[in-house]
Amino acid sequence: MEPRALLESWRGRMGRELDAAIGFWVRHSHDPEHGGFFSCLGRDGSIYDDVKYVWLQGRQVWVYARLYRTVPRFRRPELLEAARAGGEFLLRCARVGPGSHKAAFALTRDGRPTKVQRSIFSECFCALGLDELGRAMGESRYRREARALLEAVVHWVREDPTELGCPTLAGATPHEPLAVPMMLLCLAEQLGDGDGAGGALAELEEWCTQRLLCHLQKDGSAVLENISEDGKELPGCLGRQQNPGHALEAGWFLLRYAQQQGDLALAAQAIEGFMVRPFQAGWDPEHGGLFAFQDVDGLCPTQLEWSMKLWWPHAEAMVAFLMAYAHSREPALLHLFDQVAEYAFKRFRDPEHGEWFGYLAQDGKVTLTIKGGPFKGCFHVPRALYMCEEILGQLLDEPLEQLPHQTTGADE
Template identity: 65%
Template sequence: MSVQRLEQFRERIRQELDRTVDFWVKHSHDPEHGGFFTCLSRDGRVYDELKYVWLQGRQVWMYCRLYRTVPRFHTEEILEAAKAGGAFLRKHARVGGSSGLWKCAFCLTRDGRAVKIQRTIFSECFYVLGLDELSRVTGDRDMQVEAEQMMEKVVHWVQEDPSGLGRPQLPGDTPSSSMAVPMMLLCLVQQLSEGRGPPTALKYQRVGQWCVQQILMHLQRGGMAVLENVSVDGAELQGCQGRLQNPGHALEAGWFLLQYTSQWGLQDLQDTAIRSFIEGPFHSGWDPDHGGLFYFRDVDGHCPTQLEWSMKLWWPHCEALVAFLMAYAHTRRPELLECFTQVYDYTFKHFPDAQSGEWFGYLTQEGKVVLDFKGGPFKGFFHVPRCLLMCENMLDQILGRDQDQVPDQDQVKSQN
């Protein structure tokens, strides 16, 4: 592939990142109550004022990561918005429940009153993600401790005792492992251990090893299939739940594993990540008729029961872009760059909105935009900018460019 093509990718990706940041800075901030509106129509108008905690935490994280690592986003406006988001989260997200004050709401009213609590770990995880990254920007030690304490609680729920989540134990409900859980924890382990000293790093190292082992349990059928749900001891589960595949999720797990291998230097794991979590799910998840990645598949070819199974969502394509570029950066195997190009072409043809900026999120199988909003209950300022930022950085690296750096003295601000 020519350097020129790679330069074209980089330029377009950089422009899309700028447009995406502009869109959310312009439309999502709530000057009255803090936090972010996430239900934004095609042109940015707020069509629902509910504040989804997953998306609040993710936007705080993304703003801080941009502020902390990219000079052109190192602005007061982004910093202040991130702080207002963090303040909103700390003030309102934790709502108690059966396990003391640790459960976070799933969504809040505009002024921060809890509307719904999920009996899972994800609101809490995105709370950790946002607050830890914000504490790195502001130097707020108290916020960092808050994030670490919540992480301890999450690890406790996952590894020791899930009763605090409030789910009833039912005799027919076979305990199972959803791949989302170790993926989420591995993401947090990487977040929380970055640059931290021995006791903290060691603690998270053990959790990280557990996560990798758990993710690998989802590789089934002699390494030929990644299954979303397996039994707690790594066997296939019966029925639809056991046969479910989510290609975008497998691809995301693939680059999480690759990131992990770059830290720990594990050649076998790198090969598995690329072959089984990236190349395999990409080829089996790609729609040969219309292009794009299916949302869900059934490993035995039954029809999935999810009504949206054949739709093309933005985020699996974001994960595929990151996964293939990272796999190429690790190995320089040209066929990985070919796959990146295939995903790139589909993605940039279908998802970006030339008229109002940002990306559409939901296409029919045939590639028609069917939900035209830019933000919704599950689409916020996260997958698109994370993908674009990572791809921009990786292309810089592949092209041998020096990445711009935020000056050291600006990286950590004291709150005083």
């Protein structure tokens, strides 16, 4: 297909798929009684458990508020009202106790905590959702809470982790998961005012970027999920773990930051090191699709699901390669976008009920028919579809002589 026709075709498909996904969550996930969202939904949207996962609450608030604020056809009061009720539910229930920003991982339907993780992500996704809700509502109190949460998280990560509650053990090697600087870069970008260099969060963004680059190891051939606190490879399985989808997601976070900074060298590194090479290593030559986990030395991973195909790495890869193509206008990157998106639309899509399946066997067969669960909610699919539709629209709106290295501004 001629490039422009390909872009046109994908813009239409992305938009229709986004409508179907949001339709699914609006029909099935809202809790009118307590606020917040059910995420344990079967293929047809039936609720199979009423646990409320805090990660997924914050993420769905973000999706609804972002779509309401930036996409005219989603400027619907029911979306904003559901986002507001979700945000209020988090403000009322997420904190485990007074005097600390530590948030629960899971809550009962009416908001009592059932599980707490000793990590930063519940708090981060609360902050993500509340900041965007504040922007959509024009209410500063949500954004103030988001800022306070971010400050608490940065304190735990960079100064003192005591409040997270992890025991100190004589044999444990402190290490940095890729997710930590990724999450903080994403949050700094969300909470910042889009004013580029010099904003209050600029130092945090720069720190995250440097930390992310430390995960690019083995002469730039691998993005390691875990490295030592001083940025070195770790021994054993932990040190050899690569997650192609995570690398690709980090890649578009880095590319977006590089574009904002006008840093072409960083942009090139993001595309080559965090997108193209992890994709080449992680794409299953036999059945297609991205592996969930890999061992960078080619050994067998210990994660039982390592060879399964999960929805979110494919959603992230679509965003990554489309953003990279918009940046460089390299046809090979458009081809990779098309390859991943065709696989994802063929394998994960559910034309009957909307929203994607999440979990396929290596051969591409759906093995879990659920649409949502403890780790899948209203986030990766709609975020990717929204971002792809935006980037495609910008590419198609350009005059015919396309400019290389133009920033896309897809997610500001």
